[in-house]
Amino acid sequence: xxxxxxxxxxxxxxxxxxxxxxxxxxxxxxxxxxxxxxxxxxxxxxxxxxxxxxxxxxxxxxxxxxxxxxxxxxxxxxxxxxxxxxxxxxxxxxxxxxxxxxxxxxxxxxxxxxxxxxxxxxxxxxxxxxxxxxxxxxxxxxxxxxxxxxxxxxxxxxxxxxxxxxxxxxxxxxxxxxxxxxxxxxxxxxxxxxxxxxxxxxxxxxxxxxxxxxxxxxxxxxxxxxxxxxxxxxxxxxxxxxxxxxxxxxxxxxxxxxxxxxxxxxxxxxxxxxxxxxxxxxxxxxxxxxxxxxxxxxxxxxxxxxxxxxxxxxxxxxxxxxxxxxxxxxxxxxxxxxxxxxxxxxxxxxxxxxxxxxxxxxxxxxxxxxxxxxxxxxxxxxxxxxxxxxxxxxxxxxxxxxxxxxxxxxxxxxxxxxxxxxxxxxxxxxxxxxx
Numbered sequence: 001x002x003x004x005x006x007x008x009x010x011x012x013x014x015x016x017x018x019x020x021x022x023x024x025x026x027x028x029x030x031x032x033x034x035x036x037x038x039x040x041x042x043x044x045x046x047x048x049x050x051x052x053x054x055x056x057x058x059x060x061x062x063x064x065x066x067x068x069x070x071x072x073x074x075x076x077x078x079x080x081x082x083x084x085x086x087x088x089x090x091x092x093x094x095x096x097x098x099x100x101x102x103x104x105x106x107x108x109x110x111x112x113x114x115x116x117x118x119x120x121x122x123x124x125x126x127x128x129x130x131x132x133x134x135x136x137x138x139x140x141x142x143x144x145x146x147x148x149x150x151x152x153x154x155x156x157x158x159x160x161x162x163x164x165x166x167x168x169x170x171x172x173x174x175x176x177x178x179x180x181x182x183x184x185x186x187x188x189x190x191x192x193x194x195x196x197x198x199x200x201x202x203x204x205x206x207x208x209x210x211x212x213x214x215x216x217x218x219x220x221x222x223x224x225x226x227x228x229x230x231x232x233x234x235x236x237x238x239x240x241x242x243x244x245x246x247x248x249x250x251x252x253x254x255x256x257x258x259x260x261x262x263x264x265x266x267x268x269x270x271x272x273x274x275x276x277x278x279x280x281x282x283x284x285x286x287x288x289x290x291x292x293x294x295x296x297x298x299x300x301x302x303x304x305x306x307x308x309x310x311x312x313x314x315x316x317x318x319x320x321x322x323x324x325x326x327x328x329x330x331x332x333x334x335x336x337x338x339x340x341x342x343x344x345x346x347x348x349x350x351x352x353x354x355x356x357x358x359x360x361x362x363x364x365x366x367x368x369x370x371x372x373x374x375x376x377x378x379x380x381x382x383x384x385x386x387x388x389x390x391x392x393x394x395x396x397x398x399x400x401x402x403x404x405x406x407x408x409x410x411x412x413x414x415x416x417x418x419x420x421x422x423x424x425x426x427x428x429x430x431x432x433x434x435x
Contacts, residue, residue, distance in 0.1 A: 038132065
């Protein structure tokens with residue numbers, strides 16, 4: 001049993017472990033080139049620093065650029081300075097993981113193990129040093145799920161206003177969770193609280209109010225800029241159009257090469273769909289861009305839906321590929337070969353272990369309400385990946401929700417093995433005494 005003092009010291013040690021692991025890796029390749037999504041985020045942050053009132057971007061959700069802008073003002077613009085700020089966010093996330101696991105299982109050992117797994121996950125550690133929105137999103141989404149699990153059956157429905165506010169902030173970082181909260185969470189509440197449907201309706205209403213307080217002003221700002229309704233950003237519609245266009249040759253559609261952005265690679269003409277879709281949408285009147293992106297994507301789906309589905313399903317086969325093995329994210333190539341090998345192997349082992357033990361934990365856990373919500377969230381995200389696009393780091397917000405169940409599976413399996421051995425030993429002692 002853990003005394004209160006021991007609990008505090010234990011979780012503090014885990015938090016410090018996670019924090020200093022992230023700081024240690026932050027020293028790796030400080031001059032790494034900023035490109036892709038990282039370049040977009042840092043550019044937007046600089047625009048906010050210069051003049052926040054002149055900020056007119058509608059393509060990216062705004063909260064992470066705003067966080068980077070504040071980080072640049074407080075700590076500086078270097079990669080290491082950002083890593084320090086994000087390591088602090090990760091430290092908060094470790095504490096929230098502990099609280100989440102305690103809420104689910106009321107077991108200090110499970111909660112500490114879940115927090116420890118979060119602290120040492122090399123994928124999570126590695127992302128802290130990069131200009132990606134994940135670290136901020138992890139913290140906000142974990143707080144949101146923790147509060148939902150904590151208050152799902154509790155009285156005082158007004159507290160779901162706080163849930164709505166937190167989830168809305170998470171949605172301003174990665175908008176898929178906002179859509180999930182709007183479309184799925186009220187249904188989950190009705191299922192879980194079926195005998196008390198009025199409580200479900202009240203909690204859903206307060207959840208919606210919290211979401212609206214944050215998201216409606218931002219949507220109105222987008223209308224004033226673009227002249228049409230955009231809840232959070234236009235990245236979803238761009239990704240939908242682009243990623244369907246990317247598989248058009250696989251479903252039998254011959255692209256119009258004469259009017260496309262192309263280059264010759266290995267003797268073949270290749271269409272560059274990212275700039276091509278941007279060009280097409282940019283040339284469309286603002287009020288018609290959403291409709292155009294939808295039509296552009298649906299053209300491929302309607303042409304050959306079965307071939308489209310399998311082409312897109314194949315695109316997420318890397319769901320089990322650890323982010324750590326992708327040099328674009330952590331630059332393992334800058335390490336000695338033996339380090340690259342062992343870190344890669346550890347990441348693979350960690351992912352497989354979490355999936356296996358979380359499955360065991362899910363089966364053994366008694367409360368089905370959290371399991372149902374996590375399952376719905378995973379399915380909702382997988383559907384989003386299929387119709388838009390997928391990158392290995394997008395798996396991580398789903399993986400972290402499995403960590404409490406992986407910890408529970410490990411602890412329960414250990415308890416069962418120890419209990420069985422104790423019983424066998426007692427049986428042998430009894431037989432010996434009897435003889």
